[in-house]
Amino acid sequence: MNCVEIVDLSSDDELGEVDVKPVKLEPGTVVGSTTKQKNNHRFQPVELVKYKTQSGKQASEENKSSNNALSTGQSSTSFLEQGQSPGDDTGVSSTSAVSPAPVCRQFWKAGSYEGGLGSKVTLQNSKNYLHVHPLFLHSNATSHKWAFGAIAELLDNAIDEIQNGATFVIVDKTSNPRDGSPALLIQDDGGGMDPEAMRRCMSFGFSDKKSKSAIGQYGNGFKTSSMRLGGDVIVFSRHLDNRSLTQSIGLLSYTFLTRTGHDRIVVPMVDYELNVSTGMLDVLHGREHFVSNLSILLQWSPYSTEAELLKQFDDIGSHGTKIIIYNLWLNNDRDSELDFDSDPKDIRISGDTKKVNTIPAWKAVNEQHIASRYHISLRVYLSILYLRIPDTFRIILRGEIVEHHNIADDLKFIEYILYRPQSFGSVEGTVVCTIGFLKEAPQVNIHGFCVYHKNRLILPFWQVVSYSDSRGRGVVGVLEANFVEPTHNKQDFERTSLFQKLEGRLKEMTWEYWTEQCRTTCSVESNFLGC
Template sequence: MIQNGATFVIVDKTSNPRDGSPALLVQDDGGGMDPEAMRRCMSFGFSDKKSKSAIGQYGNGFKTSSMRLGADVIVFSRHLDDRSLTQSIGLLSYSFLTRTCHDRIVVPMVDYELNLSSGTLDVLHGREHFASNLSVLLKWSPFSTEAELLKQFDDIGSHGTKIIIYNLWLNNDGNSELDFDSDEKDICISGDTKKVDTIPAWKAVNEQLIARRYHHSLRVYLSILYLRIPETFRIILRGEIVEHHNIADDLKYIEYILYKPQSVGSVEGAVVSTIGFLKEAPRVNIHGFCVYHKNRLILPFWQVVSYSDSRGRGVVGVLEANFVEPTHNKQDFERTSLFQKLEGRLKEMTWEYWDYHCGLIGYQIKKKSQPPASHYSSHFTGQSSVQESVGLNKTYMVSDRVKGRLDVAEQSIPISSHGRSMQGLPMKRKEHVDLVKIEKVKRQAGTGGKTSLQPLNGIGNHLRDEETQNLLQENKKLRAKCLEYDKRGEELTIKVEELKNEMREVQREYGQLLAELKSLDAVKDEKDVNVVEIDIPYQLQSGS
């Protein structure tokens, strides 16, 4: 849609003119589809989306999604290019196929082309073919005449597409699955909405979060559907623009972790995962990763772990995984080996983040023993993946996980989304330790047995001692910058207060001057009135 040049998409309620039943309208101002592209769209199993930005592969996304909402869908599309302007109408009707006992899928379509010389629409693909398809459209679509069909193009403009899904499915209670009445600015799932004022306060916090509301609110789901939205693009739901929401903005104590999945000895890509606690943690029992593919949300709040004893509570992450392929309905990923590796890494990432940061939200940090050497090598030698902690502006830092495994005495400051140190993080400043010297002493003294040396040897393949020292030095510089920013922030705060005081003083003086001016005006008006009262009799007397 966006790749096709659209600047907006409208989602709204409309009605079936035949019986007045509710229908769903989806309309955009993209490039539209010419007759051939329309046939590809309406046919099952065809797709030409092979670009890096398009996510469709199987050609069934439109069909399966529309059929999930209603029994029938009619599509109007206008396409304009250098050679011609075409209009196409297609019908995908489950009602038509079942009631006419078709044993194969039949999609009636009619196409028009604008005759530039006469300014009229010419029929394409022959009159007989056109008449046969038109008769089916007029019988099974919401529109009973050709004029009504063509009128649907009036608000499309020179190019664009309009989709109307009608005969919407009903739930077990006999009501439409789509609820248009509970919120006039939203479309909800019937029966899934909960009135916050009827539930306890501690549950109300949970219910108001996006992680809960996206299940039943289309507005909330659309707000997180895209990881990034161009400034020129708008989603308009029931007449009101949907505000884009970045889930990472809901997190605190953020870390950025670089993950490089590998397959058959080669790196498949690089993914930076944003991970942190929900701002409402630990009051909420929400956790999981929002996984995007080529900018589109595939798995919202994917729970890669089943936490027990609260381990992992409130941990949420966001990432864009373009190296795995989504399923045809865009609701899951193909279960490939790369996907399984991703799932395993996200599990470990959740545990690691929780174990080293749970104290920030009031939980007791449990002292954990160092994992075996094979655990290090799987993460840091690149045999299955390469993982690093990434700071803001792509500055590489040693994360708490690395420090815990290396037993580095100098701790780095985890940075938030604003580049400032996290408040409340327990920190102990120790004297700098040279890892190279320590390792040499261990080997010479014979105290560094095989078990204690294995982790350092495993990590050494990825982070050499010299690089570690450089990272620690960089960490010191970043810490100094943070302190400098804090100092500048305090100075600016004082300056703001001084300016506010000066502004209040100026406003007070302005009020006094304004009051004096008003009093002077009142005196002047009173004098003018007295002059008039004296002059008028004088003029009358001289005139007599």
């Protein structure tokens, strides 16, 4: 692994002495909980606890100390990087009515940022730290060629939270309150992240997922996927355990880093903890640290006041995470890459339905097949993204539940073929492949295998054979191949010898199935299948 990927951008040595001070909240501010209404799956905040507000004198002293902290220039601006000057020295609020945007709004052209290259630097404590240049955020995100692949990676985190009690993940359109531009919302009711987990989420090369069944393993998916979809992402997370309730806010902003000329990745974060005895939110990591981070959040995030930031927790409940990606990238026509307007119940990628060369009478059935639509319709893609989904969990896209679709249910003349992959003479596992003809065959020019890994679709309709004489047309298979490793973007597999053996076996499987079906099926069916 590249050394840049495993550097700890948030060394505990840099945090300094931890302090806890109360923060003033607006009167009546509440921690929200959520209750699910029947049928419409909307989530309404209910009162969990009311926070007390400070006296006018105490609030005045806090504001005075806040301004003093900003004017000293000695506080850190980031939970993850120290030693930078605050982005806003006018106080913890922002008066800007327009949300800053990246210099270039097209993703594939946004990597031309010019700035000093990050390198090892010596801090005051004489320790060396390897800093990561902001260009790495963009180059790292280019591993996602397809926007839906990036969304899927964010949903994987919610699926992994099922073991912590998650019951839903919401994918929806929201808006940036500063300028009304569209933004992407992804929210779940999983266990949430405490401040340390949030710090690791926003850093590179960390993974807290120890379960063998977890989809994510590398600790890199959040950064690559969010930066692929938009220039900026803000994360709100609330975590509850036996000891405390914490809530954290973090901002990963390519816009902030490039517009301010940073030569290293700086991630402003603020953390709170509920003081049960006083009913107030205490600020963690010291007041100066808090104020300098908050000032950047209020200048570069969609929210211009602390009250607006805290309001985002109202519908999270006692635990969960909300991700808002804004300054979404544009396509080559300078339209939003994600199309929220064509279908109010879907998110689409701008473009026409996949064209299929076939006779006119079969054109409609080919273009409407799931294999031709998953790459432009998020609802279709999410319906096949996971091989199994628990009955207690729901994917909710734009207010409506995504109906799970098992591709094996689309097949006829089904066979189950056992495959035992071997490496250096030892068996690596046992795989059962479900194979059959699509029910629409021979009208569809579709074939291939849908290959899953740990329940997650990696290769949809992977064409292991090419046909010029109809041999293999309409043959589709479904299997879960946990013995091969997916690439980091989870859109392909590493080209290992085991993967090459799998490809060869699936080719043989296709031809064997085709030949056997043509031999055993009656002549009428054989003609129907094109044998």
